[in-house]
Amino acid sequence: MTRMEAVHIPVLCKSVLNHLQVRPQGVYVDCTVGPGGHSRAIVKRLGAGRLVVLDLDEDALRLAARRLAGSKAKLSLHRENFRNLPRLLRRLRIRRIDGCLADVGVSSLQLQTAERGFSFMKEGPLDMRMDRTQTVTAASLVNDSRPERLLEILRTYGEVTGAARVVAALVEERHRKRFETTTELAAVVERVKGWPRGTRLHPATQVFQALRIEVNQELKNLEEFLSGVVGFLRPGGRLVVLAFHSLEDRLVKRAFARESGKCICFSPRDLCGCPRRRRVRILTRKPVRPSGPEIRTNPRARSAKLRAVERLNTSTGGHGGGGGPRAERGRKAVASRLGDGAREANRGQDR
Numbered sequence: 001m002t003r004m005e006a007v008h009i010p011v012l013c014k015s016v017l018n019h020l021q022v023r024p025q026g027v028y029v030d031c032t033v034g035p036g037g038h039s040r041a042i043v044k045r046l047g048a049g050r051l052v053v054l055d056l057d058e059d060a061l062r063l064a065a066r067r068l069a070g071s072k073a074k075l076s077l078h079r080e081n082f083r084n085l086p087r088l089l090r091r092l093r094i095r096r097i098d099g100c101l102a103d104v105g106v107s108s109l110q111l112q113t114a115e116r117g118f119s120f121m122k123e124g125p126l127d128m129r130m131d132r133t134q135t136v137t138a139a140s141l142v143n144d145s146r147p148e149r150l151l152e153i154l155r156t157y158g159e160v161t162g163a164a165r166v167v168a169a170l171v172e173e174r175h176r177k178r179f180e181t182t183t184e185l186a187a188v189v190e191r192v193k194g195w196p197r198g199t200r201l202h203p204a205t206q207v208f209q210a211l212r213i214e215v216n217q218e219l220k221n222l223e224e225f226l227s228g229v230v231g232f233l234r235p236g237g238r239l240v241v242l243a244f245h246s247l248e249d250r251l252v253k254r255a256f257a258r259e260s261g262k263c264i265c266f267s268p269r270d271l272c273g274c275p276r277r278r279r280v281r282i283l284t285r286k287p288v289r290p291s292g293p294e295i296r297t298n299p300r301a302r303s304a305k306l307r308a309v310e311r312l313n314t315s316t317g318g319h320g321g322g323g324g325p326r327a328e329r330g331r332k333a334v335a336s337r338l339g340d341g342a343r344e345a346n347r348g349q350d351r
Helices: 003-007 013-020 037-046 058-068 082-091 108-112 138-144 147-157 163-176 182-193 205-216 218-232 246-259 292-297 299-303 324-339 342-346
Strands: 027-030 050-055 074-079 097-103 233-243 280-282 305-311
Touching: 013 037, 013 097, 013 233, 013 305, 027 037, 037 050, 037 058, 037 097, 050 058, 050 082, 058 074, 058 108, 082 097, 082 218, 097 218, 138 147, 138 163, 138 205, 147 163, 147 205, 163 182, 182 205, 205 218, 218 233, 218 246, 233 246, 246 280, 246 305, 292 299
Parallel strands: 027 050, 027 097, 050 074, 097 233
Antiparallel strands: 233 305, 280 305
């Protein structure tokens, strides 16, 4: 057993299981297996059911395979982006699933592995790729992006205070020497921002978050996943999503509201393009948060928010948001509103 296997504590594991309501003969999906803690808890309740496991990270899949070895459940592990879940399920000839878990964002395995370049607390290459076959890295963003694009990334994905000053310092520094390591980047950000009074949050936290989200297209992937997964849930099936910052949680909240038949564009009825088709029941009126004891045991859990929905027994048909040309224009515009800013940031991805 590796040190990671020994110390990994899955976030909000009891709440995840309570909301999934695992059926012994059911079919379940763990979209972002990471070190495999949640999957291990699921298979203990599965019996002879089926668990489909996904992750972009080969290291995570190898670790999960070891942790899940010996299970009675039918297991299949796939190196796949969870945005492609519908395509994978069709390839596996799975028409309906009983439950799906998405624990989004960076994993503890990635944060604790210095050579992956996710943490400013450990010196390593400025990488941050979840999929190490892709070409874009955090280093290439910092060293090669136009200043305007860097500013957009930091403001949109990190909500970085003083973003303009940070970008100016990064551009000045990269003229002298290209950024290569995590600690080089963190040192420049710390020099510019300093330590805000009354906080223990490292000055580079939001900058690293913003770069990581851009490198891995995390919000775009989450948005596409949410738009496709509900159709594969059988009636009574559950979808559980764990988010770790406000940008992720906002997307989840709006997507769940839309799938529950609510308007998310807040336009007049005759302009609304929302489907207003109730396909799910929201199980978490407010997000489930970790308790004080869990946070003390597992500090990574402190920012976690769990939301869950249950698939209703409805047909695929439904009513739109109204009639007439103006309603049609509203329907064409609703997808961009679902992103609530994420799509605006994605417009500038081509550098």
